[in-house]
Structure formats: C-alpha cells, structure tokens
Amino acid sequence: MAVASDATVLGQFTDSTFTYAGTTSSFYKRNKQFYVRTDGADGMPAEFEVTHTFGVYPLQQYLVPMPGGRLQALSIAWDARPKAAGGQRWFHLYPTERIGAKDPLHWTGLRQNSNFMCADCHTTNLKKGYDADARRFGTTWTELGVGCEACHGPGSAHVSLMGASGASGAPAGLGLTARLDERKNVAWTTDVSTGAPVRSLPRTSEREIDVCARCHARRSQLTDAAIAGQPFADNFRATLLEPAIFRPDGQPLDEVYNYAAFAQSKMHAKGVTCSDCHDPHSGTLRAAGNSTCTRCHQSARFDVSAHTMHAAGTPAAACATCHMPVSTYMVIDPRHDHSFRIPRPDRTASLGVPNVCTSACHAGKSPAWASAAIRTRNGRQAAGYQTFAEAFAAVERDATGATRELERIAGDETMPALVRASALERMQSQSDVDVPGVVRLLADSDALVRRAAVTLLARADDRTRLTSVVGMLTDSRRTVRTEAVLALMDVADRGLAGPDRQAFDRAFDEFVAEQRYNADRPEAQTNLGQALLQRGQLDEAQSTLTEAIRLDRTFVPAYVNLSDVYRVRHDETAAERVLREALAVDPRAAVVHHALGLALVRQHRVADALPSLARAMALEPANPRYVYVYAVALHDDGRVAVALNVLRAAAAKWPSDRAIAEAIAAYQAR
Numbered sequence: 001m002a003v004a005s006d007a008t009v010l011g012q013f014t015d016s017t018f019t020y021a022g023t024t025s026s027f028y029k030r031n032k033q034f035y036v037r038t039d040g041a042d043g044m045p046a047e048f049e050v051t052h053t054f055g056v057y058p059l060q061q062y063l064v065p066m067p068g069g070r071l072q073a074l075s076i077a078w079d080a081r082p083k084a085a086g087g088q089r090w091f092h093l094y095p096t097e098r099i100g101a102k103d104p105l106h107w108t109g110l111r112q113n114s115n116f117m118c119a120d121c122h123t124t125n126l127k128k129g130y131d132a133d134a135r136r137f138g139t140t141w142t143e144l145g146v147g148c149e150a151c152h153g154p155g156s157a158h159v160s161l162m163g164a165s166g167a168s169g170a171p172a173g174l175g176l177t178a179r180l181d182e183r184k185n186v187a188w189t190t191d192v193s194t195g196a197p198v199r200s201l202p203r204t205s206e207r208e209i210d211v212c213a214r215c216h217a218r219r220s221q222l223t224d225a226a227i228a229g230q231p232f233a234d235n236f237r238a239t240l241l242e243p244a245i246f247r248p249d250g251q252p253l254d255e256v257y258n259y260a261a262f263a264q265s266k267m268h269a270k271g272v273t274c275s276d277c278h279d280p281h282s283g284t285l286r287a288a289g290n291s292t293c294t295r296c297h298q299s300a301r302f303d304v305s306a307h308t309m310h311a312a313g314t315p316a317a318a319c320a321t322c323h324m325p326v327s328t329y330m331v332i333d334p335r336h337d338h339s340f341r342i343p344r345p346d347r348t349a350s351l352g353v354p355n356v357c358t359s360a361c362h363a364g365k366s367p368a369w370a371s372a373a374i375r376t377r378n379g380r381q382a383a384g385y386q387t388f389a390e391a392f393a394a395v396e397r398d399a400t401g402a403t404r405e406l407e408r409i410a411g412d413e414t415m416p417a418l419v420r421a422s423a424l425e426r427m428q429s430q431s432d433v434d435v436p437g438v439v440r441l442l443a444d445s446d447a448l449v450r451r452a453a454v455t456l457l458a459r460a461d462d463r464t465r466l467t468s469v470v471g472m473l474t475d476s477r478r479t480v481r482t483e484a485v486l487a488l489m490d491v492a493d494r495g496l497a498g499p500d501r502q503a504f505d506r507a508f509d510e511f512v513a514e515q516r517y518n519a520d521r522p523e524a525q526t527n528l529g530q531a532l533l534q535r536g537q538l539d540e541a542q543s544t545l546t547e548a549i550r551l552d553r554t555f556v557p558a559y560v561n562l563s564d565v566y567r568v569r570h571d572e573t574a575a576e577r578v579l580r581e582a583l584a585v586d587p588r589a590a591v592v593h594h595a596l597g598l599a600l601v602r603q604h605r606v607a608d609a610l611p612s613l614a615r616a617m618a619l620e621p622a623n624p625r626y627v628y629v630y631a632v633a634l635h636d637d638g639r640v641a642v643a644l645n646v647l648r649a650a651a652a653k654w655p656s657d658r659a660i661a662e663a664i665a666a667y668q669a670r
Helices: 148-152 156-169 209-216 258-265 320-322 344-352 358-362 367-378 389-398 400-409 419-431 435-443 449-459 462-474 478-488 498-517 523-535 537-550 556-570 572-585 592-601 606-619 626-635 640-653 658-669
Strands: 016-020 025-030 033-039 045-050 053-054 058-065 070-073 075-080 089-092 189-192 197-199 219-221 236-238 326-329 333-334
Touching: 016 197, 016 658, 025 075, 033 053, 033 058, 209 236, 209 258, 209 626, 258 419, 320 358, 333 389, 344 358, 344 389, 358 367, 389 419, 400 419, 400 435, 400 449, 435 449, 435 462, 449 462, 449 478, 462 478, 462 523, 478 498, 498 523, 523 537, 523 556, 537 556, 556 572, 556 592, 572 592, 592 606, 592 626, 592 640, 606 626, 626 640, 640 658
Parallel strands: none
Antiparallel strands: 016 025, 025 033, 033 045, 053 058, 058 070, 058 075, 075 089, 189 197, 219 236, 326 333
C-alpha cells in the first residue's frame, strides 16, 4: 500500500477509459492528483479522487476515500504485466458478472472496504478503529506496506540494544518481540533408504508459520491488539477445510491463500517452515526453479525424467507443475497450491476432484489414461499425504459409515491438526457421533482440534456440556475459550455458578469484544445478536440484528435471527414479515423458507406452511432436519401416508438419524 503518486501509480491515468456493464469509467490527473469518474453508491457517475495504491504485480488496485472514514477498493484494476503477456490495460475483477451499485461486491460496498478486508496485510500496525455508535472508521497505521515490525513486532527495544552494544554484545533475542529463529542450527540431511530429506532437529513451535499465517491464511481477525510472535489462535480464527471452500481432497475451491494448504501437507508435518523455501525479506525463492526443491530433495533421484515422467528442462518436468498446481485469482493472478500433493487422476473419476495431469498438461486425455500412464511407469498410484479425501467425500454424499471414518481421522494424532479439526467440523451434519470420543479430544495438544471439538459438542445434551465443555472456558487459546462460550450460551445463566460462572463471564466478555471489534460487519453483529437472544436480552438483540441488516441487506442469517427475537416475543406476525423480507432479497435461501414454514406452523397455518417447508427441503436436499420437519407437518395436516413415505425415503438416505427413526416408529404405532 502506498500514497498515490507518479512514482507509485502504474495505471494509465492520462485520459483513459474502461467500460463495464454499460458504465464507462474515465481515469485522469489534475494538479498532480489522480481521479476516476465512475458509478458511485447511488449508481450515478461521479468524480472520485484516488489516494492510495494497493499492490504492484501482476495487478494494482486503487483506493478511494468515502464518507465515514472508509477507504474503498475500486473493482477496476490495472494489469501490470507486460503488454506482450496481455497486460498494460484496465480490467474488472468480476468480468463475467454485472455488479450494480446495490450489490455488496460493488466497489462502494461492504465487501470492497479496505479498512476491514485488506489493510491489515498491506500496512504495519493497523488499528481499524471502527466506532459503532458513530458508524465511522478512524483507521490508523504506523507504516504503509509490510515493514520490519509487521513480522518481528515492536522494534524499539531492538534499536536501543543494537545502538548501545552492537551485534556482538546484544542478548540472544536481540530485543525482538518475535525472533523467528526456528531454523537456527538446523540442517536437512537425506534418508539413504528413501531419498527423503530429514530435519536434524524437530520443529517444536509454530512461531514463524503463525507470523506468516496472519496474512497468508483465510481467517477472521478478533482484535487489532495482535503483535508478531503471539500464537495465531489468540488473535485469528483460521478457516478449516470447509466443503464450500475446499474440495474433499483439500484442493481449493475458493481463494484461500496458502496456510490451509500448507498445514495439510507432508512438508509441514516434517518440520518445514515458510522461510526454508522463501526469503522473507526479498520476497523471492531461495533458489530458482527445481533448485528450490533440490536444496533438500536429492537431485539425482527426483530431478530426473525417471521421476518426473517428462523430459528434463520442459515445463512439465518442473517440480511445482505436478506438486503445486496453479489456480488463478483476481482474473490474472496465478498462485500455487502449497499442499505439495501427489497427482491423483484416479480421484478425478472416483471423487470428481481435478488433477493436474489432465487439467494443465494433457487436456485432451482422460483421467483413466493418466492413471494408467502413472501405473505403467511406477507400477502403482502413490496415495500421497492427503489420505482423508475419501472420508470427506463420503460425508458429502451421505455414505453409510462416514461418521466412523471421520472419528478415526479426528483421533489420529499422526494426521495434520487442520485435517483432524476439519473432520470434526464435517461431523456437524452427522447424527451418530460418538460424544465421549469427542470429549476426549478436548485435551488435544492442538488448539484447532480443541476448538472444533467444542463446536461439535455445542449440540450435546446439557449435562455433557456443563461437565465437559465448561473446562474449556479457561483454555490457553482465545479461539477455544470463545467457542466454549457459544457452546454454553443457552445453559450458562441457569447451569453455572461460582468459579465456572466467573470463567464464563470472562470468556463472554472476550467474545463480546471480538464482535464489537468487527462491528462494521453483519456477521459480527449477528453473532452478538444471537448471543444476546440466547441470554434473554431481547431489546439489545433486536437492535444488534437490525444493525446487521442495515450494514448488509443481503445477509440472510440476520433476518432469521431477528425473526427468532420476534418469536420469543410471541409476535409471529413480525417474525413472518421479517422472513418474507429476507426471501425478497434471496428467494433461494433454504434456511429462510424453513424458518417461514415454522413461523406459519406456530400460527396454526399448517397448510400454508407446507409449501415453504417443501421448498426448503428441495433447495437443500442434504439436510435431514428439513426433511424431518416437512414430514411432521404433513402428518399434522392429516396426510399420514405421505408423511410416512417421506420419512421412509429419508431413513434409507440417513439410516442412523434418530429423529427420523423415532418419527417412523411413532406414526406406525398409531
């Protein structure tokens, strides 16, 4: 990030234009300042000053100050690549869509706000400074761009020590808040039997990776008090391998940066850190091409056609081509998958996931051809390190026995912690979970696993939560403590006392502080509103959820939770009104159709409710709860035979679902 000037602006601001979705935007300079004339928040053309640049290569974005202290990122960016590579042009970041002024993705909208979305990773010591009462930002930073203190923490002690004593007389830590020395005195040797590299000393901390993860992870931020060197889980909530974001084998479906890919890799498990391959100060690799890899992997064994299956020196013989497939983001920005996976064309057929052989190099060939070629050359298809893929895919297709396989993965300490936590997260959709087994994972050494175990236990019975989860309120990591708050929210006021209640109150204050830090976001306002609702603070909950909708009228969960406030107030008319407002925004939101059906049932309008409940089931057929509720409504409407048919079909699909089985038994008994 830099102040816009002739030295920093790469885009053509000399009377150039760009047309998108019927709007022609103009870029120009006046009095050494940079301007764009484009559609504003009201959809009408207006002039805006560009005050900052964002990024350098392969693209550069531009920031425009807006009311309320907002810095908004233009969706029209400059392609900084050479003209011969297709660059030196303006382009839109959503070229196949028509992003209008009312869309949150519009450059003036919530999702293009750099104060929240971008600036923390493009500045040093950012303080977002959102004032929820004034509804404005007072964002500050110490330095534009990523300076020394972004990775090493406050540096005044270091400067003082080095100035007084020089390097030879300084203490071991050099006065740095975060001394990233996990590679000090470490060498990589070779296991002669396998040719694989071995770290001379085990990596016993995640300090360096945590520093990198702050900006190279898909995560949510909990506070702006974070400084380098603190545990990642105290300040950020890492995204797990969620089905909407990752494929079942861990390949990215969406923009996820590098942390989650690296954390599922064998490289991470064997002790590699980011700076083993990357020079953090220059931003370059430590060696060029395959030499990056052969610094640790034997060149004679791995950088030969016998291993690569391709002629030396060709693009296909590059280690990264096969083991780090590229996905392109922001239209022109190619990024490597850092999970270092072995190509698995056989999984394209069995799981529907892409493989680099037929998607990148051999587009005219089939996955079966690629699988046969690998088996012919190597005698077998190597499994690779991402052995969880089949289990995760089984859950997505509701296969029988999927829960047991997820439980095996979650309890296997040889698996990556991110994978184990993700297995627990995917068990949320299962009804036959071994609760005592999950309880045992509350003592796991990794915060990701403990957090996911707490999340899963949130649906357990009151006794289990009050005896097991309560201990997590004093966990060493903030993300685990606040997850425990959510799991105990509905029972804390009536079930906790003494030290346990005091621990809950302290953790609840942390949870509230997180939501207030992110009060500029509808997600945070909804989280807080839901918590206040569960604690019976209805006025505060209603106000908070209403603010969430004001921030983003398309954020459906806020409507659903606001309707719950009205339900608790016994105002079903208002609950129905809010849900119909949500459907006007998103007619395909299954959760809203389901909630509306329930609201109509509570008004004794079962016949009116059935179409809404059926629509929810049709929109989200993988949700057994929607099927169950629809069947119960059919039964209550007198359509017993139809209800039983629906339930029997559901039982065939989800044979271990207790609620469905009990409903069938009860209806047949009658």
